[in-house]
Amino acid sequence: GAGVSQSPRYKVAKRGQDVALRCDPISGHVSLFWYQQALGQGPEFLTYFQNEAQLDKSGLPSDRFFAERPEGSVSTLKIQRTQQEDSAVYLCASSLETGNNQPQHFGDGTRLSIL
C-alpha cells in the first residue's frame, strides 16, 4: 500500500542499549511527525519535520532522543541508553503539507519494550 510504513513493528531492547526506529512517510508528503504513546494514553508529540528541517523538537523528553530526516523523506528516531520509561508505542505520521487543514496519516507504530 501507499501508507506510512514503520519498522520494526516490535522492538525489545535491554536497558542501556541504543535503538533506531524507522519511518517511511507517504511519498511526496512534506510534513512528518513523531509521537510517543504510552499505554492507555493518547499520542504525545515528540518532534516535527518540514522536509529535512526539524522545525519543532520541543516534545523530545531528553537529549537521549534524537530524530533526523536527512533527505526529506525517510525519518529515523534514535533513542540512546534506553530506560524502562521509554517503553511505549512510537507513532509516525505524515501530511501533504503544513497547514491548509491537512490531516495526518499515521503508521501502525513501533512497540518498544525496554527490559
Add this chain to the structure above:
Amino acid sequence: DQQVKQNSPSLSVQEGRISILNCDYTNSMFDYFLWYKKYPAEGPTFLISISSIKDKNEDGRFTVFLNKSAKHLSLHIVPSQPGDSAVYFCAATYNFNKFYFGSGTKLNVKP
C-alpha cells in the same frame, strides 16, 4: 498539564443509537480540531475535523460540534454501527506544527 482532555475512558451504545464522544481543551489559541479513530495494533485514522470559524461540521454519519466559549467539542455518530467500536481521540492545534491529543474514549457499539 494536559491541554486536551477526554474525561470518559469508555462508552457503550446500542447499535442504531447515537454515540456522543466529548472533548475539552484549555488553550484558547487552538483553532483547529480533529477526531481520529483507532483500532487495536493500528495507527490512528483521521475521521473528521473542524476549524474554529465553524461550530459544526458533518460528514455522513459523523458530526463534530465546537463550542468555543465552553472550550468543548463533541463527536456525534448516528446511527452507531458495530464497526464503529474503536478508541476515539480528539486532537487540537494552533500552528499545524504540533498537535495535542486527548487520552481517548473507547467506544463499544453493541449489536
